[in-house]
Amino acid sequence: MVHFALRTLLYDRVRFLIAVGGVAFAILLMLVLRGIMDGTVAKSTAYVDHVGADVFVAQQGVQHFALTSSVVPVAAEPAARAVPGVRAAVGIVSVPLVARIGGHEAAVRLVGFDPAGGLGGPWAMASGTASIDAGGVIVDRTLASSEGLDVGDTLTLAGQQFTVQGLSRGTNALAGKVVFVTRDVAARMVGTEGAYSYLLVQADHGVSADEVAARLRTALPDTSVMTRAEFSRNERDLLTGLFVTPVNVMAVIGMLVGIMVVGLTIYTVASERLRDFGVLKAIGASNRYVYLVILRLGLLVGMIGFVVGLSAGYLVKPLVEYFVPDLGIAYRPEFILAVLGIAAGMSLLSALLPVYRIAGVDPKEVFKA
Amino acid sequence: MSAPLELTGVRKVYGHPPSEVVAVDDVTLVVPEGRVVVVLGPSGSGKTTLLSIAGCLLSPTEGSVRIVGNEVTSMSERQLPAVRLRHIGFVFQTFNLLDPLTALENVLMPMNLAGRGDARARSRARDLLVELGLEHRVGSRPAELSAGERQRVAIARALANEPALVLADEPTANLDSASGQRVMRLLSGLVRAGAAKALVVVTHDQRVLEFADETYWMEDGRLRRDGSLGVTGAAS
Numbered sequence: 001m002v003h004f005a006l007r008t009l010l011y012d013r014v015r016f017l018i019a020v021g022g023v024a025f026a027i028l029l030m031l032v033l034r035g036i037m038d039g040t041v042a043k044s045t046a047y048v049d050h051v052g053a054d055v056f057v058a059q060q061g062v063q064h065f066a067l068t069s070s071v072v073p074v075a076a077e078p079a080a081r082a083v084p085g086v087r088a089a090v091g092i093v094s095v096p097l098v099a100r101i102g103g104h105e106a107a108v109r110l111v112g113f114d115p116a117g118g119l120g121g122p123w124a125m126a127s128g129t130a131s132i133d134a135g136g137v138i139v140d141r142t143l144a145s146s147e148g149l150d151v152g153d154t155l156t157l158a159g160q161q162f163t164v165q166g167l168s169r170g171t172n173a174l175a176g177k178v179v180f181v182t183r184d185v186a187a188r189m190v191g192t193e194g195a196y197s198y199l200l201v202q203a204d205h206g207v208s209a210d211e212v213a214a215r216l217r218t219a220l221p222d223t224s225v226m227t228r229a230e231f232s233r234n235e236r237d238l239l240t241g242l243f244v245t246p247v248n249v250m251a252v253i254g255m256l257v258g259i260m261v262v263g264l265t266i267y268t269v270a271s272e273r274l275r276d277f278g279v280l281k282a283i284g285a286s287n288r289y290v291y292l293v294i295l296r297l298g299l300l301v302g303m304i305g306f307v308v309g310l311s312a313g314y315l316v317k318p319l320v321e322y323f324v325p326d327l328g329i330a331y332r333p334e335f336i337l338a339v340l341g342i343a344a345g346m347s348l349l350s351a352l353l354p355v356y357r358i359a360g361v362d363p364k365e366v367f368k369a
Numbered sequence: 370m371s372a373p374l375e376l377t378g379v380r381k382v383y384g385h386p387p388s389e390v391v392a393v394d395d396v397t398l399v400v401p402e403g404r405v406v407v408v409l410g411p412s413g414s415g416k417t418t419l420l421s422i423a424g425c426l427l428s429p430t431e432g433s434v435r436i437v438g439n440e441v442t443s444m445s446e447r448q449l450p451a452v453r454l455r456h457i458g459f460v461f462q463t464f465n466l467l468d469p470l471t472a473l474e475n476v477l478m479p480m481n482l483a484g485r486g487d488a489r490a491r492s493r494a495r496d497l498l499v500e501l502g503l504e505h506r507v508g509s510r511p512a513e514l515s516a517g518e519r520q521r522v523a524i525a526r527a528l529a530n531e532p533a534l535v536l537a538d539e540p541t542a543n544l545d546s547a548s549g550q551r552v553m554r555l556l557s558g559l560v561r562a563g564a565a566k567a568l569v570v571v572t573h574d575q576r577v578l579e580f581a582d583e584t585y586w587m588e589d590g591r592l593r594r595d596g597s598l599g600v601t602g603a604a605s
Binding site: 004007008010011273275276279280281282283284285286287289363364366367 | 455467482526
């Protein structure tokens with residue numbers, strides 16, 4: 001079988017490369033923009049997702065962690081522990097803070113936790129210890145790296161000097177890298193002694209988070225009680241809402257660029273090879289065959305461009321994460337599938353105009369010298 | 370056995386009165402099997418219009434066109450490509466090979482269009498090229514071929530689906546004298562050998578006449594018998 005579409009496409013290699021490059025760029029743009037949004041949002045929910053709590057108790061009406069302050073009375077901690085099915089309940093102090101670190105101002109999230117409580121502190125250490133004392137601080141390693149800090153160095157936070165006793169991993173949310181101190185120190189620093197910000201609750205084995213959350217809502221009626229999944233989803237929805245419009249606008253621009261590139265390529269190929277299509281019709285090709293050739297041309301450019309764009313996306317990912325550690329990139333399979341669908345759709349859409357042009361080719365024109 | 374081509378009272382008029390142009394005027398022509406028919410005439414005489422009608426590329430204003438006995442003037446636009454594919458082979462003045470394809474693929478294309486994409490089709494395409502002296506050019510693209518070689522590939526393509534009728538439009542116009550002679554010898558020889566059942570050549574090249582069984586002269590859309598070498602055809 002002669003693959004006329006493929007042969008026609010490959011006949012002019014330079015144009016083929018430009019077309020595939022254009023589509024790949026459009027795919028890459030869509031993929032990376034959305035990937036950065038998803039990755040950054042995922043990073044921003046890292047504390048909620050990984051700290052080890054099954055249920056979170058916050059001030060009544062508070063639904064989020066980032067960019068939010070919450071106050072929960074200290075008395076809520078023993079009250080929560082008394083709820084059946086609760087294995088552990090630990091209060092933390094957590095506030096967004098603009099700190100002067102190494103001569104620069106940085107948005108951080110100060111988390112005060114009880115190192116003896118086993119909950120609320122860093123879940124992964126790059127170096128040093130998580131068991132800090134009152135004069136110690138654990139700094140996110142990307143923050144430490146950018147400010148030239150290491151274990152043993154001193155750091156001034158809100159006018160108070162600390163010794164860096166550990167560097168944590170996975171705690172570099174865009175909205176604020178996490179800086180851990182002990183809970184009492186944090187409460188003194190922000191003036192919330194006698195209160196916590198959130199309670200982190202672990203359920204007993206065999207008891208579901210939903211069950212524990214329901215019991216806590218009864219036991220602590222003047223609070224917001226959320227399972228980890230709910231709290232994380234609230235957080236993702238908030239951050240996605242902030243990003244989604246500009247990202248979608250840029251993704252649509254990328255898609256339009258892709259449609260234009262494929263459309264122009266196919267249209268140029270169709271225009272330049274108009275006589276070939278006339279010949280095909282003259283020797284007996286049906287209109288359906290000729291249209292399918294054009295659609296195949298579009299799909300070939302789109303699919304090859306998709307594969308190249310996707311591959312480029314995976315090459316770009318570690319580079320972005322290395323050079324801009326504050327950003328994360330996550331390519332969700334469902335979004336990749338959606339982009340594949342968009343690539344196929346824009347290829348077919350791009351082929352419509354050339355199909356219309358080819359439809360008008362009169363096969364008897366091939367007799368003209 | 371039906372004749373490969375029968376035109377009866379064919380007339381083609383462009384435009385509307387009073388500025389209408391009669392391109393083909395009441396032409397009747399029967400081309401039986403085994404015959405090489407040459408239509409001579411000056412530019413603008415209606416030769417190509419006649420060939421387009423015979424090739425089911427253009428509908429006549431009046432008259433009947435039968436290809437191997439099938440009346441095609443009553444067929445829809447969707448049915449005609451199949452008639453061309455199955456029964457007619459075309460040889461064009463400018464060869465009209467598909468540049469992105471090799472010589473072999475150009476010959477294979479009509480067979481693919483007819484639903485034959487198997488090894489036998491490929492073998493037939495190769496055999497045709499070998500028969501036309503192009504065994505060393507099977508994998509070459511048209512741009513790598515000489516004009517004579519391109520025309521021979523076009524002939525192989527025209528014969529690919531074993532057509533009842535081969536229509537050739539000025540097949541020697543873009544060739545030097547020797548290549549033109551060779552192409553005409555090949556075409557007429559293929560008809561004699563039965564590879565094509567009948568051949569109609571329209572041309573203004575008088576050197577083609579030596580290969581004709583029947584010769585017609587066309588002028589102002591009218592066809593008349595001229596220098597007949599046979600008796601089977603009829604023209605009005």
